[in-house]
Amino acid sequence: xxxxxxxxxxxxxxxxxxxxxxxxxxxxxxxxxxxxxxxxxxxxxxxxxxxxxxxxxxxxxxxxxxxxxxxxxxxxxxxxxxxxxxxxxxxxxxxxxxxxxxxxxxxxxxxxxxxxxxxxxxxxxxxxxxxxxxxxxxxxxxxxxxxxxxxxxxxxxxxxxxxxxxxxxxxxxxxxxxxxxxxxxxxxxxxxxxxxxxxxxxxxxxxxxxxxxxxxxxxxxxxxxxxxxxxxxxxxxxxxxxxxxxxxxxxxxxxxxxxxxxxxxxxxxxxxxxxxxxxxxxxxxxxxxxxxxxxxxxxxxxxxxxxxxxxxxxxxxxxxxxxxxxxxxxxxxxxxxxxxxxxxxxxxxxxxxxxxxxxxxxxxxxxxxxxxxxxxxxxxxxxxxxxxxxxxxxxxxxxxxxxxxxxx
Amino acid sequence: xxxxxxxxxxxxxxxxxxxxxxxxxxxxxxxxxxxxxxxxxxxxxxxxxxxxxxxxxxxxxxxxxxxxxxxxxxxxxxxxxxxxxxxxxxxxxxxxxxxxxxxxxxxxxxxxxxxxxxxxxxxxxxxxxx
Numbered sequence: 001x002x003x004x005x006x007x008x009x010x011x012x013x014x015x016x017x018x019x020x021x022x023x024x025x026x027x028x029x030x031x032x033x034x035x036x037x038x039x040x041x042x043x044x045x046x047x048x049x050x051x052x053x054x055x056x057x058x059x060x061x062x063x064x065x066x067x068x069x070x071x072x073x074x075x076x077x078x079x080x081x082x083x084x085x086x087x088x089x090x091x092x093x094x095x096x097x098x099x100x101x102x103x104x105x106x107x108x109x110x111x112x113x114x115x116x117x118x119x120x121x122x123x124x125x126x127x128x129x130x131x132x133x134x135x136x137x138x139x140x141x142x143x144x145x146x147x148x149x150x151x152x153x154x155x156x157x158x159x160x161x162x163x164x165x166x167x168x169x170x171x172x173x174x175x176x177x178x179x180x181x182x183x184x185x186x187x188x189x190x191x192x193x194x195x196x197x198x199x200x201x202x203x204x205x206x207x208x209x210x211x212x213x214x215x216x217x218x219x220x221x222x223x224x225x226x227x228x229x230x231x232x233x234x235x236x237x238x239x240x241x242x243x244x245x246x247x248x249x250x251x252x253x254x255x256x257x258x259x260x261x262x263x264x265x266x267x268x269x270x271x272x273x274x275x276x277x278x279x280x281x282x283x284x285x286x287x288x289x290x291x292x293x294x295x296x297x298x299x300x301x302x303x304x305x306x307x308x309x310x311x312x313x314x315x316x317x318x319x320x321x322x323x324x325x326x327x328x329x330x331x332x333x334x335x336x337x338x339x340x341x342x343x344x345x346x347x348x349x350x351x352x353x354x355x356x357x358x359x360x361x362x363x364x365x366x367x368x369x370x371x372x373x374x375x376x377x378x379x380x381x382x383x384x385x386x387x388x389x390x391x392x393x394x395x396x397x398x399x400x401x402x403x404x405x406x407x408x
Numbered sequence: 409x410x411x412x413x414x415x416x417x418x419x420x421x422x423x424x425x426x427x428x429x430x431x432x433x434x435x436x437x438x439x440x441x442x443x444x445x446x447x448x449x450x451x452x453x454x455x456x457x458x459x460x461x462x463x464x465x466x467x468x469x470x471x472x473x474x475x476x477x478x479x480x481x482x483x484x485x486x487x488x489x490x491x492x493x494x495x496x497x498x499x500x501x502x503x504x505x506x507x508x509x510x511x512x513x514x515x516x517x518x519x520x521x522x523x524x525x526x527x528x529x530x531x532x533x534x535x536x537x538x
Binding site: 343351361362363367377405406 | 413443468471472512
């Protein structure tokens, strides 16, 4: 496991009390906390070299441009893109997916086409496609989950034909923790000529992700779930696809030349970055990527495997608990959804909050999945590099207390 | 253990008053809070002199939403329609006796929204009350 004691020294927010109890933060699947290096990098930018990027002919602007573009190269290396030109900064994974839905989808999807998603998609990788098929008359079909909450590959294969133009899948479910075998999905999709968009909002922060190995056509991710600031995220796209796509947003920065009659688009990636970008956020994301790279993503994954294995064992012993998602740690990440007997997840989360434990409760932006699971809400604990087994012990103790409170 | 789940709330949650439905309600309304899955239906029977002589609520959801619905049925029973219409959100929060943040307050006030919907027989009127 990672040395979480040392890692925790880098996260100032963790060293506080909530309701008189030490904070236990178990909601990194919603948003991760930030190491000092990220906070200081953004602070440094605003204190000493803030200026707009790409156009200023003076030192501050040149320094800001260098830092902004250095962040892009860090992200490109982190996911092993062929070129930094394949990385487009966005506000988050949601915006990255919308970019593809608008710029690629509206040009390439017609009434006879099909788009496939899994049953466990976050709304961010579902609603944009529902909108696209509503506009184009195309069909959206759902790849089912099997009884172990894993994707049914045989059912997926049966759904593939030459009318499928896009397979949009999550890398890891934000509710069930299920890890999707991306390569198997991609090989089969490409065999019928379909592209694959990978929603890496949960996967990229927690799993080694190599876009060339996976051979995905698009990858979307959110910076704030991977130790970076809110308002940072990115889209990776294969260069030839990005070259052919029209811009998503238009305005400044994304043009090469503007005349009274029209405009010529800038080169990649600037064609897709209209207006002044979130410069401090991109720089912060670059430092977050540095931090994760130093730890090593294989080690991050291993740390979470150990935590998840321990959590599944310990939580499984809580009376009246129901845990959703795959039971084997090889097939899942560290987001664990559960319910307690007949209790509403909000009540569980509210009582845990009194104990200083932050978990998420609700539908986690996956309402159709919860409908399939037959519940309106679940409680969810999720882990990251700064979590340690002792925190899972505290969670289990608090859940026993919840049960006793409502049992009386 | 703490203020949020004080004994009176737990008591109404464990032993809800006036739970169920009415066969021939004069007023009925149902609404939910899709974001958290709370759902409440309220049935009223108002007699010829405009007094609420029977009330039932049905639903599912968190302890706060269900306890507040249970308490609200006790508040309206025997009241005139005009008196019931005059119940404000402050009255519910006072009965619950707890401080609620922006998320949980919706759980606490769902039952009042449903009651107003039943009393006015209009969705719009109920929404305006919020």
